[in-house]
Amino acid sequence: MIEGILIGLTTALSFKNIFMVMIGCFFGTIIGMLPGLGPMTAIALMIPITYGFDPATGLILMAGVYYGAVFGGSTSSILLNAPGVPGTVATSFDGYPMAQQGKAGKALAIAAWSSFAGGTLSAIYLLFMAPSLSKVSLSFRSPDYFALMILGLTAIAAFSSKGQFLKAMMMVVLGLMLASVGQDSLSDITRFTFDNMNLTDGISFVLVVMSTFAMSEALTIILKRNDPTAAAKQVSLTELGSIKINKEERGKMYRTIPRSSVIGFLIGVLPGAGATIASFLAYGMERNLVKDEEKEKFGKGSVNGLSAPETANNAACSGSFVPMLTLGIPGSGTTAVMLGALLGFGIQPGPRLYMTNPEIFWSVIMSMYIGMVILLILNLPLIPYIARILAVPKNYLIPLILFFSITGIYVMSFNNFDIYLMIGIAVVATFLRLYDFPMPPLILAFVLGGLMEENLRRSLLLSNGSWEFLWDRTLTVCILITTILIVFWHIYKTFTKNKY
Amino acid sequence: MNINTTKVISLLFFIFSAFYLYTAYQIQVFAFDENAPFNAKTFPIYLGYAGLFFSGLKLILPDPDTIKVEHKTLEYKKTALLIVIAIIYGATILKVGYFLTTSLFLFASYYFLGERRWILMFLLSFPFVAGFMYLLHGVLEIYLRDPFLKSIGVMG
Numbered sequence: 001m002i003e004g005i006l007i008g009l010t011t012a013l014s015f016k017n018i019f020m021v022m023i024g025c026f027f028g029t030i031i032g033m034l035p036g037l038g039p040m041t042a043i044a045l046m047i048p049i050t051y052g053f054d055p056a057t058g059l060i061l062m063a064g065v066y067y068g069a070v071f072g073g074s075t076s077s078i079l080l081n082a083p084g085v086p087g088t089v090a091t092s093f094d095g096y097p098m099a100q101q102g103k104a105g106k107a108l109a110i111a112a113w114s115s116f117a118g119g120t121l122s123a124i125y126l127l128f129m130a131p132s133l134s135k136v137s138l139s140f141r142s143p144d145y146f147a148l149m150i151l152g153l154t155a156i157a158a159f160s161s162k163g164q165f166l167k168a169m170m171m172v173v174l175g176l177m178l179a180s181v182g183q184d185s186l187s188d189i190t191r192f193t194f195d196n197m198n199l200t201d202g203i204s205f206v207l208v209v210m211s212t213f214a215m216s217e218a219l220t221i222i223l224k225r226n227d228p229t230a231a232a233k234q235v236s237l238t239e240l241g242s243i244k245i246n247k248e249e250r251g252k253m254y255r256t257i258p259r260s261s262v263i264g265f266l267i268g269v270l271p272g273a274g275a276t277i278a279s280f281l282a283y284g285m286e287r288n289l290v291k292d293e294e295k296e297k298f299g300k301g302s303v304n305g306l307s308a309p310e311t312a313n314n315a316a317c318s319g320s321f322v323p324m325l326t327l328g329i330p331g332s333g334t335t336a337v338m339l340g341a342l343l344g345f346g347i348q349p350g351p352r353l354y355m356t357n358p359e360i361f362w363s364v365i366m367s368m369y370i371g372m373v374i375l376l377i378l379n380l381p382l383i384p385y386i387a388r389i390l391a392v393p394k395n396y397l398i399p400l401i402l403f404f405s406i407t408g409i410y411v412m413s414f415n416n417f418d419i420y421l422m423i424g425i426a427v428v429a430t431f432l433r434l435y436d437f438p439m440p441p442l443i444l445a446f447v448l449g450g451l452m453e454e455n456l457r458r459s460l461l462l463s464n465g466s467w468e469f470l471w472d473r474t475l476t477v478c479i480l481i482t483t484i485l486i487v488f489w490h491i492y493k494t495f496t497k498n499k500y
Numbered sequence: 501m502n503i504n505t506t507k508v509i510s511l512l513f514f515i516f517s518a519f520y521l522y523t524a525y526q527i528q529v530f531a532f533d534e535n536a537p538f539n540a541k542t543f544p545i546y547l548g549y550a551g552l553f554f555s556g557l558k559l560i561l562p563d564p565d566t567i568k569v570e571h572k573t574l575e576y577k578k579t580a581l582l583i584v585i586a587i588i589y590g591a592t593i594l595k596v597g598y599f600l601t602t603s604l605f606l607f608a609s610y611y612f613l614g615e616r617r618w619i620l621m622f623l624l625s626f627p628f629v630a631g632f633m634y635l636l637h638g639v640l641e642i643y644l645r646d647p648f649l650k651s652i653g654v655m656g
Contacts, residue, residue, distance in 0.1 A: 170513055173547060177520055187529065189529060191540060395613040398613060400624075403606055420590055423590065456538070
């Protein structure tokens with residue numbers, strides 16, 4: 001292994017590869033900031049370029065783009081509440097309120113440091129645990145995945161503020177219902193399309209996230225323009241605030257980062273899970289672990305609430321390389337694109353990759369660490385400039401948010417229907433937001449909907465229609481017990497406070 | 501009489517869930533799949549019942565934190581206007597083309613939101629869209645259909 005690490009280090013530290021990581025990080029950050037263009041698009045755009053390089057360099061460039069795009073997505077989440085990447089949706093829960101309080105610089109700095117720490121720690125985990133973790137990830141079966149999805153959605157209870165449990169659960173169901181529109185993945189039978197061809201492929205994630213977050217946020221701002229209470233709360237957004245993180249905030253991050261990096265990495269290792277679930281779970285876990293006083297700040301600009309998902313999504317990015325490199329199973333959509341690129345190079349990822357092609361395996365792992373350092377060096381000095389986006393007057397900012405949202409959808413589908421659907425969902429979401437119906441549960445449920453149905457289908461078919469699969473395996477039982485404990489804890493807390 | 505809007509929303513969600521459930525039962529599955537442990541309508545049926553359950557609970561349980569929205573202070577007119585402009589934008593983007601419709605959408609939105617600095621409005625619409633379009637179409641090679649630019653010979 002030491003020999004492999006040294007080979008990887010030598011390859012990753014070559015001038016060409018360091019340059020590629022820099023280019024990748026910069027390009028990825030720019031692409032990630034544009035709503036609708038996530039890491040998958042960025043990497044897909046890189047594939048034709050990488051074929052001109054050797055496989056290690058090509059993969060290093062794509063890894064740089066991946067990290068850059070995830071960080072870029074965080075920037076638009078924090079500044080505009082427009083997460084261009086599913087993995088950064090949870091970042092907006094506390095990052096955006098922080099920016100609204102005139103602390104945009106600080107929010108971006110916390111995000112940058114948390115991303116760096118999460119990515120670095122997970123690169124270290126990857127270094128030592130990649131081969132053995134691949135075996136563990138293989139032991140997860142459909143019932144375990146289904147139970148994991150249930151746990152993820154139950155963590156919604158943790159996202160919701162006091163007295164919002166039922167509203168959050170209604171939004172979960174609505175998210176799952178939206179995800180069920182379109183062709184059934186196995187039988188190709190169309191559902192809830194009402195003979196509209198535009199709905200056959202289902203509703204895209206970017207459409208839902210853009211309409212419920214960016215667009216409805218823009219409409220809410222206009223709607224509440226003359227609201228004296230909202231105006232009073234609104235600190236001048238021309239204030240960037242300090243990018244320095246004080247001692248108290250550092251203390252909070254020191255506690256949050258290690259645990260979030262572990263959960264992020266472990267979730268990332270599971271094939272099919274990825275940065276989105278990791279960031280939501282880390283956010284929910286953090287909210288449950290902090291003191292009651294800090295818990296109240298969640299959703300209103302909590303340092304822990306921002307640091308946790310940012311750490312976890314970057315840690316999950318590294319984690320998702322484990323199943324891809326060691327098993328040939330992509331851990332996320334983005335690594336699926338990278339897997340395609342690897343196959344294009346004539347390399348078959350699998351358990352023997354780190355023996356047959358150690359320079360590829362280890363150089364990618366080494367370049368992840370280098371990528372993290374470069375990402376931090378590139379982004380920290382740019383924060384004051386990036387945060388100036390908020391200084392743009394609302395008369396300009398709102399139309400520009402609408403423009404980015406609509407363009408994001410238009411370049412994906414090139415049809416009018418998606419734009420109408422987006423506007424329709426945004427109007428409903430704006431109305432629901434007025435009455436404190438939370439949107440994050442809807443998004444998480446929408447993301448998990450397809451996976452959840454798929455794993456339930458496999459579990460039920462394997463058990464011949466019996467629900468025994470829920471208690472057949474120890475792992476499934478453990479996950480479900482955790483879920484039940486969370487629900488009962490929440491119900492207990494709710495009823496003791498007499499709020500539903 | 502004061503109507504609790506949260507309850508009204510819950511009632512609407514209850515009706516929506518009932519409709520969803522009805523539609524789920526109507527999904528036509530293959531004959532050999534009809535009695536399978538899991539088919540295309542199994543998951544939607546569970547979802548329909550879940551929707552009825554949660555919205556039903558919200559309807560019957562007391563709601564101590566009634567949210568009051570001051571409708572008088574809300575800017576319904578400007579919001580509706582912006583939505584209408586966005587719909588017109590969506591309706592014309594394919595026929596007219598990305599450049600002109602997007603530029604006009606931005607220009608009109610700035611105007612209706614109260615902006616009157618014409619030069620800035622112009623700069624942040626037409627040249628801004630041209631630059632953005634160059635980034636997408638020219639640099640990232642994302643095809644953008646534009647009959648208008650094609651008709652004047654700017655785009656191939």
